[in-house]
Amino acid sequence: MILRIALLSLLVLGSTIVHAQSDAKQLYDAHCAACHGAERLGGTGPALIPDTLSRMRGPVLAKVISEGRASTQMPAFADKLSQDDITALADFLGKPLASIPSWTEADITASRSFNADYKAVTSPTFKADPLNIFLVVETGDHHVSVLDGDTFDRLDRFATPFAVHGGPKFSPDGHFVFIMSRDGWVQKYDIWALKEVGRVRAGLNARNIAMSKDGKWLAVANYLPHTLTILNSEDLSVARIFDVADRTGVTSRVSAVYQAPTRNSFVLALKDVAEIWEISTDPNAEPVLEGYVHSHEKGMVEAIPSSQGLFARRRIAISQPLDDFFFDPEYRNLIGAARDGNKAVVVNLIVGREIAELPLPGMPHLGSGISWMRDGKRVMATPHLKEAKLSIISVDDWSVVATIPTEGPGFFLRSHESSPYVWADVFFGPNKNAMHVIDKQSLQIVKTLRPVPGATVAHVEFDRYGRHAVVSVWEDDGAIIIYDAKTLEEVRRIPMRKPSGKYNVFNKITFSEGTSH
């Protein structure tokens, strides 16, 4: 009898869950699909899947559905839907898709669009130093501000695709910049003309982009689908799509792609398989050997057909997936964080294998690593996402040489060749309003800035000469604050809408040791 009741209640509960889900799906079809796509993959509005909504979950999502989004076309639904409907809808949007959707070359090509107002120029249309331009990503209303790096005057402010993430990538001459959104859109903007050129959707959920050494190719790392898309940077057409899978066919998300300038290649971090990929951007690249097979016909061991030339792909087998890289300045080695967040592994790109392992508990955020010379030796620093400290590592022998306690876990680090200081934010926890300034030689915190009580203060970028350091007040009614990089005094404050990353053209195209790549 008891069993019967239990079974009955399970059945009722099961049907309630199924019922709630189908109701939520009906609500989605009726109210959201027109803008966000029948499959939640985006349309005029962004994709609504957990992969792209990132940290916007549950109550935060419900609040956006209720109240809408200022400065966007997202309306408020509080007067159309009940609180229960809104909660059900938010839960539904937080659920992953049932299967990995496809996004083919034809889909990418069909998504390309170009700005009819854009006319190509051969020199800058402004007087400012084109190599000292700053881009500031304003995530509050999905815009980018273009600033003169000498006067900090605003030259332009343009709309970007929804939810830009990661560093924009510049053409080697600093003429063009490419900006990527989590929905996989890549926007091309002409800095000299101060105009958007066009955009293309290279994936459904993208991680970051990398520019090839010669500026001809742009690689887009995708979580959805499991691909790396290589675009022709000139016209945003598809040059190649790599389906990403290991030797045994297990597919993987690409967690990041980086340019290795000294190697004329892209290096890929794969999220789900124990391989690192290197893709050559050299048209004359040597053949890459994939491995050997036993040929019964010839009775001998034969090399598996290898790729060569442009986009030749090399697989480097590693002991476990690594998804966050720092490279040494010569790009001979990379150091990646292991999945358990407790150690890092060094992979030598020349011999193609792991050469060292070091204990780094507390989730090192190696993608934000920077390096400098200390006592004649190169060291690198990394923040930790889960511990209030910075680790200083010797690049010579990959040992941890020092640990600097901070006021909380940080996200980003920055310095400049001409600055004696490293700037480190405290992104998480009660002290998120603090910005530490650390002496590169003594490794002591020399000053902690707290420009706005209670506000998140994060991410720094220097101008090309290292005279000024620009800090984000990462709030919706935020600002950027310009500091004298020597005296550490505030020089100017410019209001902005939740400014996140800032990028100086010169520092980026010269791969300054003080910036992450």
Ligand code: DHE
């Ligand atoms: Fe980022 C860069 C991964 C969450 C803001 N972030 C990067 C890069 C990677 C990465 C691989 C380097 C790409 C590049 O510049 O080419 N980020 C991740 C994550 O895995 C993580 C932890 C989880 C996720 O949701 O993807 C993550 N990142 C965030 C945020 O929550 C941040 C703070 C806010 C946001 O906009 O999403 C954020 N990430 C940034 C910024 C950069 C970045 C501003 C560029 C830093 C730079 O100076 O170059």
